[in-house]
Amino acid sequence: MNKIEKEPSHTYTSVAESVFQVERSAWNNCANFIDDNRNIGNPFLSHEFFSCLEESGSVSKETGWISQHILLFEEGNSLIGILPNYLKNHSWGEYIFDQVFANAWENAGGKYYPKLLSAIPFSPVAGERFLIKKGYSRKFVIEKLLDALEDLKKFYKVSSAHINFINEPQLKIVLKNKFWFERNNIQFHWSNQNYENFEHFLSKLSSSKRKTIRRERKEIHKSSILIDIVKNDEIKNYHSKIFYNFYLSTIEKKWGGVYLNQKFWDLLIQYLKNRIVFIFSKQDGEFIGGAINLIDQSTIYGRNWGSIKDIKFMHFEVCYYQAIEYAIMNNLKKVEAGAQGFHKIQRGYLPTKTYSIHNFSNNNLSLAVQKFLNSERTQIxxxxDLLMTKSPYKLL
Known part of the structure; x- marks a missing residue:
């Protein structure tokens, strides 16, 4: 028998200009985040993660991320829904690239910034964007939060509102509103098909791909490189300092921006230690590379990686193969390795469609973007389809 989901007759919304204006337990009840040994809930949606961003100053007025979190309450001041949201004057740190819209509109004499963005800053992690307290109607809460987002858009007189990396169930609810447009992107995820161990996984690959992976791992294993997996209470304060240097090395190599400062990483291991898995590589007792992963009850999320030495195949071992082994050993269903990198397919990570949705205030801009996105979705x-033909898995 289906449970009846609540649709309160009296609700109201407000805007929080800081995550610290929201009680941690109330936020996490909506995010379905429980920080215990069951690892329930996506850590990127937790009050703790947003606190790390804000307390470190990585998210602030100075960095162009002004918190405008939309809150939905039922009568009696009980928080039942949240739309994490920001007022932004740029498009950096989003992993959904809308500069083509911005440039077109600015060239036409319009003003694209500021805009509103609902997303997890600096984290291309798909999932729920509307955080809904258990027992309440998803459709009801989403529609109420969308109405509040539209009001906020009008209040600030912004060009647009965007919701990045929303999951498919919530996407379908939002798209019933004809004024929102869907955009697609591709990430690479590994799926655990009840593998007993890494060799069991390899047995499902074509012979050539299996040989390639074994050869790459053998090169690492016969070298002087050791892999060190650090998690839970094994994580110490110095690990965040070590990893930050690796993070900076990647930024320098890619000419990127340092979005997350040292304080962020310090706070992350303070607030979310039980959700972090560091995978470090060592040589002669020295840390030379590492990746940080976050986990929930079903997924290990590969986030950032860096190294101070360029050693062949080390990136594959630390970021891909060790993550797969960890998932198998801990009965996790998925490894999310993020966007970019055709090379991930050959290592068992298959292309997966992700979604974002976009709404524009100006009709001309709206029509132009709609036409562009229709064409882009076809291309994606x-x-x-083409990427799936490159799958390394044996045909059944």
Whole structure:
């Protein structure tokens, strides 16, 4: 028998200009985040993660991320829904690239910034964007939060509102509103098909791909490189300092921006230690590279990686193969390795469609973007089909 989901007759919304204006337990009840040995809930949606961003100053007015979190209450001041949201004057740190819209509109004499963005800053992690307290109607809460987002858009007189990396169930609810447009992207995820161990996984690959992975791992294993997995209470304060240097090395190599400062990483291991898995590589007792992963009850999320030495295949071992082994050993269903990198397919990570949705205040801009996105979605679909033909798995 289906449970009846609540649709309160009296609700109201407000905007929090800081995550610290929201009680941690109330936020996490909506995010379905329970920080215990069951690892329930996506850590990127937790009050703790947003606190790390804000307390460190990585998210602030100075960095162009002004918190405008939309809160939905039922009568009696009980928080039942949240839309994490920001007022932004740039498009950095989003992993959904809308500069093509911005440039077109600015060239036409319009003003694209500021804009509103609902997302997890600096984290291309798909999932729920509307955080809904258990027992309440998803459709009801989403529609109320969308109405509040529209009001906020009008209040600030911004060009647009965007919701990045929303999951498919919530996407379908939002798209019933004809004023929102869907955009697709591709990430690479590994799926655990009840593998007993890494060799069991390899047995499902084509012979050539299996040999390649074994050769790459053998090169690492016969070298002087040791892999060190650090988690839970094994994590010490110095690990965040070590990893920050690796993070900076990657930024320098890619000419990127340092979005997350040292204080962020210090706070992350303070607030979310039980959700972190560091995978470090060592040589002669020295840390030379590492990746940080976050986990929930079903997924290990590969986030950032860096190294101070360029050693062949070390990146594959630390970021891909060790993550797969960890998932198998801990009965996790998925490894999310993020966007970019055709090379991930050959290592068992298959292309997966992700979603974002966009709404524009100006009709001309709205029509132009709609036309562009219709064409882009077709191209993404073709690219996804082509990538799937490169699957390393044996045909059944």
């Amino acid at each position: 679909g073709k690219e996804l």
